[in-house]
Amino acid sequence: MKTHFAHPFDDDKLKEECGVFGVSGVSDAANFVALGLHALQHRGQEAGGIVSYAPDSGFNSARRFGYVRDNFTKQSLMETLPGELAIGHVRYSTAGSKGAAIRDVQPFFGEFSMGGAAIAHNGNITNADALRRELIERGSIFQSSSDSECIIHLMARSLQRNIPERMEDALRRVEGAFSIVAMTRTKLIGVRDALGVRPLVLGRIEAGGYVLSSETCALDIIGAEFVREIEPGEMVVISDGSVESSFPFRRKASRFCIFEHVYFSRPDSILGGRSVYETRRQIGIELAKESPVEADLVCPVPDSGTPAAIGYSHESGIPYAMGIIRNQYMGRTFIEPTEQIRNMGVRLKLNVNRALIEGKRVILVDDSVVRAPQAARSRK
Amino acid sequence: MKTHFAHPFDDDKLKEECGVFGVSGVSDAANFVALGLHALQHRGQEAGGIVSYAPDSGFNSARRFGYVRDNFTKQSLMETLPGELAIGHVRYSTAGSKGAAIRDVQPFFGEFSMGGAAIAHNGNITNADALRRELIERGSIFQSSSDSECIIHLMARSLQRNIPERMEDALRRVEGAFSIVAMTRTKLIGVRDALGVRPLVLGRIEAGGYVLSSETCALDIIGAEFVREIEPGEMVVISDGSVESSFPFRRKASRFCIFEHVYFSRPDSILGGRSVYETRRQIGIELAKESPVEADLVCPVPDSGTPAAIGYSHESGIPYAMGIIRNQYMGRTFIEPTEQIRNMGVRLKLNVNRALIEGKRVILVDDSVVRAPQAARSRK
Amino acid sequence: MKTHFAHPFDDDKLKEECGVFGVSGVSDAANFVALGLHALQHRGQEAGGIVSYAPDSGFNSARRFGYVRDNFTKQSLMETLPGELAIGHVRYSTAGSKGAAIRDVQPFFGEFSMGGAAIAHNGNITNADALRRELIERGSIFQSSSDSECIIHLMARSLQRNIPERMEDALRRVEGAFSIVAMTRTKLIGVRDALGVRPLVLGRIEAGGYVLSSETCALDIIGAEFVREIEPGEMVVISDGSVESSFPFRRKASRFCIFEHVYFSRPDSILGGRSVYETRRQIGIELAKESPVEADLVCPVPDSGTPAAIGYSHESGIPYAMGIIRNQYMGRTFIEPTEQIRNMGVRLKLNVNRALIEGKRVILVDDSVVRAPQAARSRK
């Protein structure tokens, strides 16, 4: 754990996270999904999509660039997504794409002979290129540059007679990480790869209905109760108000992604029975024990460094303070004036609280450092 | 100082703040203004406008609803705002308007016989209704429902032969608060009412050029140096790289708005020589002395309650913790699902960190409470 | 009368026409105005605007670039224009504007001490520059570059106590041509200058209600009955279902614009008691008498040359034929491919019916020729 000047979503950090969410057994399911995706927005800010199903109007979908709150709050759009069953996806970016395109936005949908299915995928498929080549060779037409589209094509070609079994078939061909929320006309389906790389949790709505979500914070926003995590290698099929569990994939030793604890997940989520906030605070306590430093103040790089800075302060007794102020109205594409402006990129989001730190010895705590030279440069 | 569950921009808080910003003597002045308005976005999130002047193309303006970063970052728009002189405005809402309209968005512009002028106004005009009636009676045609439009009409009717003197004339008729940034073809003008209700500061760009801004945090974002505050009752006229100061209004005892310290201004701004962050922290220290409570944790209502909670923790020795997590992707207009969801409004932005506070005695610190019943209700 | 290859709205023709329309005494008056403006679209295709008044919601307006049918057909927009009284305007372009701006689109609106008024103007004000200078000198703030805005400012400054009298006051200062449709909260007003340069007619709706329109073809579209033309120098004030007429302006010899007969007006309109179609057909008959030519075919330049070509054919006995086919989907801004394409501008709208005219002697009849060299050039 190092300290530097950067934001969790800056260019020197990983960008492979996505958020998935699904709900069944409630009226206006798409509105619940919109709220859930809003709570998961930190997992993907570039685009979002929702698919819903209603007996009268069939499957409907809407996919949009931008924040959930700017798109899926419009009455006119939400009315096009009726039904008691819906899933959604927020994403950061798609590997392999030469430019963002709306056709790369999930969920993906396919009409099979036994009815339609939609899937939303969080994870990285390591044999995606080989799968795509093979599927094209056999006559599948890809609509996106997203690796995740392989799954729906594998499902389309499966010889199984029902969709959950087609999904098992398809996922047995997929190597890599997947936490998936999927739906048919009657079923909400959740699956997690055998390594359990990405999180997926099950929730219950008191008035009836089940929820699948990447994180528990999205259960909170709709007042749903946390039931349990989907286990590595597990598939749950929710229909008619009951949850059926199976373990179609060979068991492996769990390899949960440590960056979920460090910065992907929201601090108010619970991962593996532990509060993300508390994990980060403990890392700060540990850091203070490992690397004690004499200083006047402990300051976080907001927002993801905050719990660790609090922990460092608690352990070391050095006062906690806000040495860097974050602009809540994020944005990174301002046109730089032609005059020389130093560190413009950083100043757009973060500003040093100079009156506070001038002449002080400051311990600056961030969540992690991915590329040290970048960090060193921006520190100057 | 009370504690409750609310956000500085929620419905139980005042909404009269605006942000003003101007720059002269730099190429692509409008890009500087866009950055300054972005740093002042917390003073007004509903709409923003920029006016610039270039000898070739005259005055140009752009006014838009929404965030600065979503509008004034587009190359195609910024290219329509050339020149070395520009001013801008961000606003929350306009008193008296029955519905938001783009014609209510500042700066306001008027073409006079000696040339055009644009003004951006932060403050409340207490005799606006009487002024408007009088001006209409004499044949002025108002284009907006904004009180601030009175000023430009008073200027249009002044008998003075130059624009700064017309502005003095106009402002002598205005009762109430004003911090104004204005411009002509060659001059950048700043004025502050004699009571000094709203802030206004002067900055200098190292490479040349002057800046006027509501707060110092907007000087930081463009790397400008803080020179001094504009004094109550002072008018500065900046042209050809020099700043002329005058005091055209009768002196009064200063009555700076306390809410600027409490929650309007950003914590990294300097007001009256004092860091806003430090003022708020001291309020927390004072609160801990006045109202000591036995507890396990001190938690802020993010974000404006944070410095006071830090102060309370420092003074009381009770550990500081993040008991409420704020969703960075603010939004308040989600369509509520028909199922019962409790406290939806609050959960959209704030979520309780239950794993942290369960079973704990928590002191919750916010910046202020405007309407107690609302606070009590939302606390349940 | 010459023959050439050009379209009435091409660059070698006059562009000063506009269309005005108003209706009172019907529910959803704005929908009637939308239909009327659609029928008058040939008088101005660049932009259109509608103002309506309803006791509950006051004055409302909408101004848009583009065709009436693309804007004023949307339920969501038309719902913002309630009431039983509404006026509208379509325009080609505004003299003096350096670029089209929505603030130049009429109707113009002013709030006076006795209430609001909106005006829509068709015509050219010859002393507009002097009026504008004078009004600015006295403190009026212009919002547009349109000459027509002078009228509303003159009204705002009139000392008269009611709006129709303020309008008389204002128009006595105006030199040039005007056919105006205006409205207050209760009155629909029509005025025509003493020379009677531009047309203006009065219609009645069987179910109740009165209509003012530039041309009779816009009465037809809403099934209104043609009552009579507004006379040169006449003002009509329609309120409570009655029409009051007065002649506030000094009489002059009428100087109706001949181009209304020749190409501004639609062929199915009645001007001065004569069908426009029949006038144009008679011109063709006259042309055949004056300039008989031996030929195989008589072909019009569509569409405005058609009636004259029919007349020429009737008189001469030479068969009428469609030698030029017009693309109904007009447009003039296609990006020209880099390869050499001759006469691209013309081919976008008009295509020669080569199979018909090859080897034939053709008399080509257009409505008029403004600039002969242009015509000669495009003929090659």
Add this chain to the structure above:
Amino acid sequence: MKTHFAHPFDDDKLKEECGVFGVSGVSDAANFVALGLHALQHRGQEAGGIVSYAPDSGFNSARRFGYVRDNFTKQSLMETLPGELAIGHVRYSTAGSKGAAIRDVQPFFGEFSMGGAAIAHNGNITNADALRRELIERGSIFQSSSDSECIIHLMARSLQRNIPERMEDALRRVEGAFSIVAMTRTKLIGVRDALGVRPLVLGRIEAGGYVLSSETCALDIIGAEFVREIEPGEMVVISDGSVESSFPFRRKASRFCIFEHVYFSRPDSILGGRSVYETRRQIGIELAKESPVEADLVCPVPDSGTPAAIGYSHESGIPYAMGIIRNQYMGRTFIEPTEQIRNMGVRLKLNVNRALIEGKRVILVDDSVVRAPQAARSRK
């Protein structure tokens, strides 16, 4: 042939036409396609799409609702379609769609193992339902509700090793009508079914390059020379500046669609060596012989009835006149005012020239009558 009051694109007429266009061997090919589609707009006004290929940027596509002139004239859009090879499509509506969706707009694109291909299809596939069922059964995922999408999936599944042969394979499975323009990275392909139901012509650009188009009028707009019609059952493959012809489909007796002559095609196009205008004029002459009527005037229902009315007039000697005037600014979705307005739908586009026909015996000539009761009703 009957006479009535209706427009060729009204609800009582067929709506299955589309327009296809392609060009190769010119720089900025997409700009040529935009012009060609503009000239073919009468064949489909609902939506249009263009696909282009350039070695640097690969295949690019843009699909839009609305007129060609409103979309494919924008510099910013056209710049996204670089290359010397491009095809396009305009369409009216898609059989089987429950609502217009952008994914139904052609050209369709597929990435195959040997490279990508795009196709634009005009015609009706009579075995589309069976083909779709079969393809889904085998694992193809359809993206649209368009019958034409079957062709690209059949191509994707063909075992042939190059794209033209895959296309032959696919089209042998298709029953019904097709005139297709397709493209690969290097080839422009045109095909016409063995019955030759829909038209397709080949043109040459003097400066180099070949064109395929539904009608000859789209050759005229870009100044291309008409070479010949693609024959029924013929496939042409254009690459490296040469045209290869083959006849892969079994010969049948040609069954060219008579409605192309009657109203689908533009009068200035040449079909089967005959001018469409002249065919329609001859129909009018024939009608005058078959059904002579005593009358004062012969009037067309504009615009498609015009040539036949001219023919009737020539044969009968009864003067030709414009008894109905057409509004050039078509639109059919105006909100009807609540007051009673008779025949609103018709009046929006067509207005009776009452001054002309009052008291006259009029022969009204239209192109055809599809549903007589509708015609009778609208005649009242």
